[in-house]
Structures are given as C-alpha cells and as structure tokens.
Amino acid sequence: MKKHLLALLLTLIVWPLAAQQRYELNAGWLAQPIAKVPVQGPQLSQPAYPLTGWLPAVVPGTVLTTQLTNKQVPDPFFGMNNQRIPDIYRTGPGYYTYWFVRDFQEAPASGTGQVWLHLRGVNYSCEVYLNGQKLNQQTHRGMFLRQAYNITPHLAPDGRNRLAVLVYPPDPVGNPNGGQAGDGTIARNVAHQYVAGWDWIQPIRDRNTGIWDKVTIEKTGAxxxxxxxxxxxxxxxxxxxxxxxxxxxxxxxxxxxxxxxxxxxxxxxxxxxxxxxxxxxxxxxxxxxxxxxxxxxxxxxxxxxxxxxxxxxxxxxxxxxxxxxxxxxxxxxxGVREIQREWNARTQSMQVLVNGQRIFIKGGNWIISDALLRFSDARYDAEIRFHRDMNLNLIRVWGGALVERPEFYRACDQYGLLVMQDFWMTGDANGRWVDPLKLDDQYARRQYPQDHGLFLRSAADQVKLVRNHASLAIWCGGNEITPPRDILTALQDSILPQLDGTRWFVPYSNADSMSMNTLGGGGDGPYTIQPIGRFWSQRTYPFNSEVGSVGVGDVESLERFLPAANLVPPRFTGTPARPAEQVDSVWDYHKYIGYENYLLPYGAPTDARDFGRKAQLVNYEQYRALMEGFSAHMWDWYTGSIIWKTQNPWTALRGQMYDYYLDPNACLYGLRTGSEPLHVQYNPVDSVVMLTNNGFEVQRDLMLEVDAYDMAGQKKSITQVVVEINPSMSKKYLPINGTVRQLAREKGMFLSLQLLNLSKQPVSQNLYWLPDAKGEYSGLKTMPKAALQVVAKSVETGKVEVVLTNPAGAPVAFFNRLALVNPATQKRILPVFYSDNYVSVLPGKQKTVLLDYTPTSDVPAPVVAVEGWNVVKQLVPVALK
Missing domain, CATH: 2.60.40.10 (Immunoglobulins)
Structure with missing residues (x-):
C-alpha cells in the first residue's frame, strides 16, 4: 500500500519553471511633464539617459497624486483648496501630459522562457517604450482596456532595463461648468465621468490622468x-x-x-x-x-x-x-454558489436568488473608493467591512465610475456582499434628459462614446478581469440609461453570454425588466431627508436602485476638512412648507445636502458641535426607518432597495455612512439596526410592532417585550407575548397606538422593543425616542444626566471589549458615541470597527460593545472615549487582559 501511494505521488510531481513569478512595479517611478522633456521615447527609454531633476512619481496613481506627493498642489479635499489647482480645461491637455519612467532589473529569459509586461489601467492614452523600443505600434487608448506586451526580445543583455510611458489626458477633457459630468463631453471617452464634477463632487483637475492601476512583470515558460x-x-x-x-x-x-x-x-x-x-x-x-x-x-x-x-x-x-x-x-x-433571478408578479419586479433561495436585497450605491484613484487592499477591506457591518447584502457600482478592481471584489467575496456592476454610462451625460449645461443635444449624447468598438473591447476585457468572483451578481448596461443600441446588443447577445453567461444583465439601472413602476409609486429616490413615516407608507420602485437621505458626520469629522473659520452650522431660515437653509460657502462647495427643519425639534443648533450631535440623531432615524420601511413590505411592495449612497470618495457633505477618512457616523448604525436579519421594529404610521425574518428557517419560541420609559427612566410595561415568524417575511403583531400617544404626549418617551429567546437572551433590540404631542423632543432637551459606568479591557491584540452599565433608578443613558482615541491628542484612531455604536442603555441594564482595530506603534495604549446625549464625556483606559 505504501509503495502504491509513493508511486502515485511520484506521477503527480511537477517541476515549476525556476524563474516563474510575477511582481509589481509599484515603487521607484519618476515623472516629468512633457514640456520639460527634450527627447523622444526611444532616447528617453535608454537606461543610460540621465533623469536628473525628475519627480518621484506615484504609480499606481495620477499626475495629481504625483503633484500632491511633491507638494506642488494643496490637498484638494480640504476646504476650498481644489479651486487653487489649475483645471485642465483651462490649461490645455499638455499641462497634465506626463512621462512616467521606471528602471528595473530583469535578466533575459533562458530557453523558451517568456517575460511579459502588464499594465492594468492607463488613463487615457499612452505610448510605451522599453530600452529604446516602442512596444505599442499604435497609441493605446481607453481607461479600462488592459495592456500586455511580450518583452522577451527587448530585455537588456545586462539586465538593466528602462520602461518609459507617455500618458495623455482624456480627449475631450470636458468643461466643468457645474453640470453632472460638466458639459457632458467627458463621456465621449471610454472613461469615468465624475471627474468633470457631479452633484456630490467637485471636478478632478487632471481628470485622473496617469498610470492609475497596477504595472506588473510576469515570467512564464513557452x-x-x-x-x-x-x-x-x-x-x-x-x-x-x-x-x-x-x-x-x-x-x-x-x-x-x-x-x-x-x-x-x-x-x-x-x-x-x-x-x-x-x-x-x-x-x-x-x-x-x-x-x-x-x-x-x-x-x-x-x-x-x-x-x-x-x-x-x-x-x-x-x-x-x-x-x-x-x-x-x-x-x-x-466561492461555490449560483446566482439566479425570477419575476415577482406581485411586486412587478425581479427578485434575486442565490443557491435557489430568494434574497431580499438590502444594498448600497458605491461610487469609488477614492476620487483620485488611490486604492489599497486595506481601504477596500475597511469599506466593504463597513457595508457588511450595516447588514447589507449588495453593493451597486455606479456607472459614472469604473468596473471595480479585483481587490474590491476579493473583499466582497470575503464579507458576502453581492455586486451589481454598471458599465460606463449615465443618464446625465449620455442624453436621457434635456440639459442646458451640456454641449451636445440629446441625440448626439445618446451616441456617446465616440469609439463604440473601444467600449466593447474594454467591456469584454473587464468582464474577463472580474468574472470569477462569487460576489459578482448583476451586470448593468448603465446608470439610468441604456448604452447605444449597437453596444447594448453586443453586450447582451454576445459579450456577456460568451464570456460569462451566468449573471443577470439589466439594460440600465431602473429598467422595467428590473422593476416596473406600475403600483402607484413615484420613481427611484427619494434622495433627501424625509419624514420617517414616508419610508413606510409611500411606495417607490419595487426594486429601487437609488433611495437615500442625508449623511453629515459629527464635528470631529467636519474638522478634518473644513477650516476652523468655516465650522459654522447651517441655519434654518424657511418654513416647513418652504424649507430653506443659510449655508456656509465651504459647506456648499463640499455639496452639503440640507437637514432643513428636522433638527429644530431637538433645539436649533448653537454651533458646529451641537449641529453634528443633533444631526446624528436624525441620521440614525432616517436610515433605520428607510430599511425598516422597505423590509416591512418585503415581497409585497418590494424585492429590494439600494441606498443612494453609502460612501463618498472625497470629503462631501451628503449621503454617507462613514466619512472619507473612514470614521463612521450614526447613519451606519441606524442602518445596521434597521437591516438586522431577524428584527423587531415599530411602524410609526399605524403604531404597530412588527417582526421581519430574512432567514430560511421558522423562528419560534421567542418572547416579544414592549416597554415604555419616561425621561426620568421610569418603566411602564406595555405588553409581553410569545411570537413566531415564518421564513422570509414581515409580520404585524401588536397595535399600540393609544398607549404610545398617551405616554408620549407631554414630554415624549422611549419605546423599547426586545425579542428574547427562552434563555432571556436578546435576539433583537430596538429603542425609539418619540416626540411629544407637538412633534417636539421637549423631554430630551431637559433630560437629567445619567451616571454611565464604563469598563474597557483588551480581550486580544487589536480587540477591546467595552461594558456600559446604567444603574437602576437612573434615566436612560441615551445615544452614546464610543471612540478609540489617542490619549495624547484625543483624536480618533481610524478605522475602528464597532459591534454597535450610538448605543443607549436602559436603567439597570448593561451593553457590551466590541472594538476591532489595527494597533500601531505610534499609539501603543489607546483609550476609549464615551459621550452621550445625557452622559458626560469619559476617557477610559483599556485594561490589559
């Protein structure tokens, strides 16, 4: 038996090619604007040509990131700095046309060995030279088309090689005139569109010209x-x-x-x-x-x-x-799985199935990880982890950006986020609407881009790049518009069937084949702040690809990118019927979207800190209500919703669950609560307590406890009942309208919902703060302080357990923000992942929150900061395990 096994192993032994390997050229690059380079590519790419005075370059990166590294321009994400950077529309393309040069060691291949150069993304056109030889006989064009060159015959005999790449900007660059994608002409290219400006971002001055994705050398056999x-x-x-x-x-x-x-x-x-x-x-x-x-x-x-x-x-x-x-x-x-879809005749929309089971889609719209294309595995991991922590199950990659990188998809595979991937079309730039800010009319814009063949070659190439990822679930022709007919036909009839064939293809993001608007709703949206009852009572698209609200962070977030002189909160100046705000110019430049009169029931903000504190209450309620409202009508009105939007690739003041610096705000935790797979919730429209079960199993032997607390912490039990709920459904249980109205009418109240198992352990908990009869939070304004006790201890490296205890007889310790901070500066450590945050602790109860972070040598002993609505800020040392 042993001899037989040995013989079998010997037949399986293979010998790898000794030189077989792949490595990235991601350091040691130099750059120079074309105007300062007196020679052409053949001479420049000779290893002996001197590069004295050249700039250290960022590759992968862009011209602007290289300029930032060399302190030639200020940080465009801070204050009004972006206005101080020359825009390519005014400088002309030559200003941002750059040479990028990299010397590297690689000996000539031996025998039948081959050496390959791969460029995974250049924006927009380029000439590629190696050791005096031009590798591409025709100028390469297209931001999304990979390049591969067999450089075996061009390697220097002594192993000293020089790669030189001349990168040209997109053509045209587009006029950033304040429209969506500026004047729209950036969409004539096969490239991302947001770089000419959008309603959530200012223009990127170089339009992200550069070698923006990885450059690698690969060695193979024959x-x-x-x-x-x-x-x-x-x-x-x-x-x-x-x-x-x-x-x-x-x-x-x-x-x-x-x-x-x-x-x-x-x-x-x-x-x-x-x-x-x-x-x-x-x-x-x-x-x-x-x-x-x-x-x-x-x-x-x-x-x-x-x-x-x-x-x-x-x-x-x-x-x-x-x-x-x-x-x-x-x-x-x-990842072994199968993606399917089927039409839901009741909702008149498609529903997604995985491994034969229907999945209620709770998604977030994603723009891009960083507007200047500064990608990293660590940032991708953090951002996708945040989406996992929100209890979402899908990310839609919006069509004005790019087909996301394999590193993004790897994180989605790991954390279980399905992906709806748009191609590079948007209704704004590609002609869905009449728009006086656009240079061309709708008929011309409907034929964008100029080179349809390049678009199709790029699409085919990007499909091959990401198609093996389990998370990839849906291909989408474009954002709010179909591609031109010949492109659409090729995508759906040849490219995707031949190169993939396993995913659902949607012609555009709100197509009737995805979701029909026939049941009395509006369209997609809303996009702004809403009365929370509207998310429960007003129907939208039954599979809504874009619906959202506000998303400003607290003062510590605002201080990272707003100058001190501009930390002036917006002031409400309108009426409920005609809302209006007076907004600082820097807030406006960073695309602030208004809270209107929704902060006033808590009291008009007195300064930026007070504004940020009260905004978090609104943030939490908005996104909890959004997902609860959609879930309450699961499989009846809706098969899914995708929030517009869950993140920002720059320092915008709208639509985000965490800021550009990876600091979460209360949107994230309100959404996390409202998106729980098994969830107890309160319908504010008809005052009914409901359960939602997203799972595949019956949930039984559960106790539903409903309690009220006044501002002093006095408890009144409303009801206690045994419940069960079938798989994949929402169900109404308890109408409590009269009780709630009576208890809340004077000062408001806290409504506590708990779902407990037979061991009295919480399965789902939810706490609502309800206004008084006038719609004011009068009780919160005068709420007594709570003496919250906080203990923090290290449970393993990079993990901290925080126990919050509220003594019996105390008021509710309301809305506590936890943070891990540097004890010397009291600045937050970022990113940190919290099992929950903005937590409230009932009288006589405890809550445990786990913090997960990556320790660094510069902050060896961080402390925990806790501060709540009625809890004085505490700095608590972390006890060692």
Missing part, C-alpha cells in the same frame, strides 16, 4: 495561461447548513504560445484535492481557448450573501504543464 474562467453550478434549492448535494464546476482558460514552434502539454485544474486535465497542442504563435471536463465537487461548502450564511472560499489553481514542468500557473479563489 506558454502563457491567461483569463481563466471558473463557473460554479449549484442545482436545486439549498440551505446554508447540513450535507450538500454535489456542485459542478466548468473551467476554461486561454493558452498563448508566442514561440515559433508548436507546444504540446496538459492544462489541469485543482480544487479541494480534486484535479481535472486536458491534453493540448498549441500551434506556433497562436492563442487557444481550452475547456476542461466538468469537475464534480462533493458536499461543497456553499457561499452565501451576508446575513444568509457563511462565505467559505476555496483556493484553486490552473497549471499548464509541458512534460512535468509548469509553464504557467494562475491561482483563483472560488
């Missing part, structure tokens, strides 16, 4: 393995737990043979200890798509969206073997 594709099929109706019937995996890959001789070898794929193989003969100078036999995966660990199950991921590998030598290999992480 055959290069490209664009692997793994499709997972999960037949039938599945559950997240228990034994699973098999899943099926279909695998293909492109094999490129650049040599002068045919090559015979074996393509093989390995996952979870199983391998499938296919013998292949590749002609000389040929590329071939190879399909492997279907692999059956027994008892698979299935991938589920956040809130519905776990997200196990399999490591897998494709290899091409020549004999027993690996010519090339690609690692692919696989």
């Amino acid at each position: 055959v290069n393995l490209r664009n692997p594709h793994i499709i997972t099929r999960v037949p039938g109706l599945r559950k997240p737990t228990g034994p699973q019937p098999p899943a099926l995996l279909d695998v293909t890959a492109e094999l490129e043979n650049p040599t002068e001789k045919k090559v015979t070898g074996t393509l093989q794929y390995t996952i979870d200890g199983q391998t499938v193989r296919q013998k292949v003969t590749l002609p000389a100078r040929a590329t071939q798509l190879v399909r492997l036999p279907t692999l059956t995966l027994s008892n698979p660990k299935l991938w589920w969206p956040n809130g519905y199950g776990a997200q196990p991921l399999y490591a897998s590998q494709l290899q091409f073997l020549v004999g027993k030598t690996v010519s090339d290999a690609e690692e692919v992480t696989v």
Whole structure:
C-alpha cells in the first residue's frame, strides 16, 4: 500500500519553471511633464539617459497624486483648496501630459522562457517604450482596456532595463461648468465621468490622468495561461447548513504560445484535492481557448450573501504543464454558489436568488473608493467591512465610475456582499434628459462614446478581469440609461453570454425588466431627508436602485476638512412648507445636502458641535426607518432597495455612512439596526410592532417585550407575548397606538422593543425616542444626566471589549458615541470597527460593545472615549487582559 501511494505521488510531481513569478512595479517611478522633456521615447527609454531633476512619481496613481506627493498642489479635499489647482480645461491637455519612467532589473529569459509586461489601467492614452523600443505600434487608448506586451526580445543583455510611458489626458477633457459630468463631453471617452464634477463632487483637475492601476512583470515558460474562467453550478434549492448535494464546476482558460514552434502539454485544474486535465497542442504563435471536463465537487461548502450564511472560499489553481514542468500557473479563489433571478408578479419586479433561495436585497450605491484613484487592499477591506457591518447584502457600482478592481471584489467575496456592476454610462451625460449645461443635444449624447468598438473591447476585457468572483451578481448596461443600441446588443447577445453567461444583465439601472413602476409609486429616490413615516407608507420602485437621505458626520469629522473659520452650522431660515437653509460657502462647495427643519425639534443648533450631535440623531432615524420601511413590505411592495449612497470618495457633505477618512457616523448604525436579519421594529404610521425574518428557517419560541420609559427612566410595561415568524417575511403583531400617544404626549418617551429567546437572551433590540404631542423632543432637551459606568479591557491584540452599565433608578443613558482615541491628542484612531455604536442603555441594564482595530506603534495604549446625549464625556483606559 505504501509503495502504491509513493508511486502515485511520484506521477503527480511537477517541476515549476525556476524563474516563474510575477511582481509589481509599484515603487521607484519618476515623472516629468512633457514640456520639460527634450527627447523622444526611444532616447528617453535608454537606461543610460540621465533623469536628473525628475519627480518621484506615484504609480499606481495620477499626475495629481504625483503633484500632491511633491507638494506642488494643496490637498484638494480640504476646504476650498481644489479651486487653487489649475483645471485642465483651462490649461490645455499638455499641462497634465506626463512621462512616467521606471528602471528595473530583469535578466533575459533562458530557453523558451517568456517575460511579459502588464499594465492594468492607463488613463487615457499612452505610448510605451522599453530600452529604446516602442512596444505599442499604435497609441493605446481607453481607461479600462488592459495592456500586455511580450518583452522577451527587448530585455537588456545586462539586465538593466528602462520602461518609459507617455500618458495623455482624456480627449475631450470636458468643461466643468457645474453640470453632472460638466458639459457632458467627458463621456465621449471610454472613461469615468465624475471627474468633470457631479452633484456630490467637485471636478478632478487632471481628470485622473496617469498610470492609475497596477504595472506588473510576469515570467512564464513557452506558454502563457491567461483569463481563466471558473463557473460554479449549484442545482436545486439549498440551505446554508447540513450535507450538500454535489456542485459542478466548468473551467476554461486561454493558452498563448508566442514561440515559433508548436507546444504540446496538459492544462489541469485543482480544487479541494480534486484535479481535472486536458491534453493540448498549441500551434506556433497562436492563442487557444481550452475547456476542461466538468469537475464534480462533493458536499461543497456553499457561499452565501451576508446575513444568509457563511462565505467559505476555496483556493484553486490552473497549471499548464509541458512534460512535468509548469509553464504557467494562475491561482483563483472560488466561492461555490449560483446566482439566479425570477419575476415577482406581485411586486412587478425581479427578485434575486442565490443557491435557489430568494434574497431580499438590502444594498448600497458605491461610487469609488477614492476620487483620485488611490486604492489599497486595506481601504477596500475597511469599506466593504463597513457595508457588511450595516447588514447589507449588495453593493451597486455606479456607472459614472469604473468596473471595480479585483481587490474590491476579493473583499466582497470575503464579507458576502453581492455586486451589481454598471458599465460606463449615465443618464446625465449620455442624453436621457434635456440639459442646458451640456454641449451636445440629446441625440448626439445618446451616441456617446465616440469609439463604440473601444467600449466593447474594454467591456469584454473587464468582464474577463472580474468574472470569477462569487460576489459578482448583476451586470448593468448603465446608470439610468441604456448604452447605444449597437453596444447594448453586443453586450447582451454576445459579450456577456460568451464570456460569462451566468449573471443577470439589466439594460440600465431602473429598467422595467428590473422593476416596473406600475403600483402607484413615484420613481427611484427619494434622495433627501424625509419624514420617517414616508419610508413606510409611500411606495417607490419595487426594486429601487437609488433611495437615500442625508449623511453629515459629527464635528470631529467636519474638522478634518473644513477650516476652523468655516465650522459654522447651517441655519434654518424657511418654513416647513418652504424649507430653506443659510449655508456656509465651504459647506456648499463640499455639496452639503440640507437637514432643513428636522433638527429644530431637538433645539436649533448653537454651533458646529451641537449641529453634528443633533444631526446624528436624525441620521440614525432616517436610515433605520428607510430599511425598516422597505423590509416591512418585503415581497409585497418590494424585492429590494439600494441606498443612494453609502460612501463618498472625497470629503462631501451628503449621503454617507462613514466619512472619507473612514470614521463612521450614526447613519451606519441606524442602518445596521434597521437591516438586522431577524428584527423587531415599530411602524410609526399605524403604531404597530412588527417582526421581519430574512432567514430560511421558522423562528419560534421567542418572547416579544414592549416597554415604555419616561425621561426620568421610569418603566411602564406595555405588553409581553410569545411570537413566531415564518421564513422570509414581515409580520404585524401588536397595535399600540393609544398607549404610545398617551405616554408620549407631554414630554415624549422611549419605546423599547426586545425579542428574547427562552434563555432571556436578546435576539433583537430596538429603542425609539418619540416626540411629544407637538412633534417636539421637549423631554430630551431637559433630560437629567445619567451616571454611565464604563469598563474597557483588551480581550486580544487589536480587540477591546467595552461594558456600559446604567444603574437602576437612573434615566436612560441615551445615544452614546464610543471612540478609540489617542490619549495624547484625543483624536480618533481610524478605522475602528464597532459591534454597535450610538448605543443607549436602559436603567439597570448593561451593553457590551466590541472594538476591532489595527494597533500601531505610534499609539501603543489607546483609550476609549464615551459621550452621550445625557452622559458626560469619559476617557477610559483599556485594561490589559
């Protein structure tokens, strides 16, 4: 038996090509504007040409990020600094046309070895030179089209090489005249559109010209393995737990043979200890798509969206073997799941299914991680984790930006966020509406971009880039508009069926094929602050791709990008019928969206700190009500909603659950509460207590407790009842209208809802603060202080447990903001992930909050800050475990 096993292992041994590797050229770049470079590419790219006086460059990055690094321009995200940076529309494109140069060591390949240069994204056009040779015979165009060059014959004999890339801006650059995408002409390019300005961002002055994505060197044998594709099929109706019937995996890959001789070898794929193989003969100078036999995966660990199950991921590998030598290999992480959709006749909208189970979509619209394209794995991880923490299950990548990077998708795979990915169209720039700020009329804009072939080549390439990610669920032709007919036809009839074939394709983000507006609602939206009852009572699109509200942070967030002189809160100057605010000019420049008269019931803000404090109360209520209102009508009015929007890629003052610096505000935690998978909630329209169950199992043996607390902390039990709820539904239980009105009429009240299991442990908790009969929070204004006790201890490296205790007989310790801070500066450490925040503690009760952060040497012993509506700020040291 041992001899047989040894013989089997020996037959499986393969020897990798010794030089096989991939590395990134992400440091050591130099840059210079074209006007300061007296030579052309062939001479500049010679390693001996001197680069004296050249600027250290940021790659991946843009001209503007290089200028920022060299302190040539101020931070455009602070104050009015962006106005101090020359705009390309006025300077002309030559001002931001730059050379980027990188010297690197790479010896010539031996034998049949090959060396490849990959550029994953250049905006917008470029010429590429290596050691005096031009690699692209025609100018490369297109922000989203990857480039790959076989540089084997061009490597220097001594291994000293120079890469030189001349990068041109988009053409046209667009006039940033204050319209959505400025005058719209930026959309003539196959590039992102927000860079000419939008209603949530000011123009990016260089339009993000540069080598904005990764540059890598890859070394292979004679055959290069490209664009692997793994499709997972999960037949039938599945559950997240228990034994699973098999899943099926279909695998293909492109094999490129650049040599002068045919090559015979074996393509093989390995996952979870199983391998499938296919013998292949590749002609000389040929590329071939190879399909492997279907692999059956027994008892698979299935991938589920956040809130519905776990997200196990399999490591897998494709290899091409020549004999027993690996010519090339690609690692692919696989989440085993199947995405489906079906029409819901009751809601008149599509519903999403994963592994046969329908998923109620709770989503957030995403623009881009950073408006200047400063991407990092750590930032992607933090932002997607925040979305997981909001109890969301989908992110829509908006069409005015880009097909998101694989690093974004890897984080979505890890945290269970489905992705709806738009292509590069928007109704604003691409002609859905008459717009006097646009240079061209609707007919001309409906044919944008200028080069349809480039758009389609770019779309096909980006599909190949991200199609293996479990999180990718929906392709969308564009934001609020279809692409031109020939592009739309090619996408839906050839590109996506041939290169993917497993996802739902929506022609545009609010298409009738996604969601029909036939049930008496408005359209998508609303986008601004709303009476909270409207989210419960007024129907919108049954699968609403954009609905949102406000999102200003507190004063500590505002201080990061507003000069001290401009920390002046907006002042309400209108009437409820005609709301109006007087707003500081810097707030207005950062796209402030108004709170109107919604802060006044708490008392008119006295300064920026008071404004930020009261804004958080409104933030929490708005987003809790938004998701509760949609969930209350799950499968009746709605199959899903996507918030506009959950994040900002710059320092905007609207629509965000956390600020640009990754500091969360109360929007995040209100949304987190309202989006709980199993949730108890109060309908403010008809004063009914409800339960929502998003899961696949009946929830029974639960106790629903409803209590009222006055401003002094006196408790009045309203009711206690045993409840159960079936899977995937919302259900009304208790009308409490008369009781609530009576208890709240003088000073308002707190309404406590608790769902407990048989061990009296909370399954869901929710606390509402209700106004008095006049709609004022008169009781909150005079609420007595609570002596909240706070204990913090380290439970492991980077994790802190905070226990909040409110003594019996005290008032409610209301709306406490926790933060991990530097004890020397009292500034918040960012990012920190809180299991909950803006928490309230009832009299005689405790709450435990877990803080998760990455320790750094410059703050070895952070402290916990706690401050509430009626709780004096405390700084609490963290006890070591």
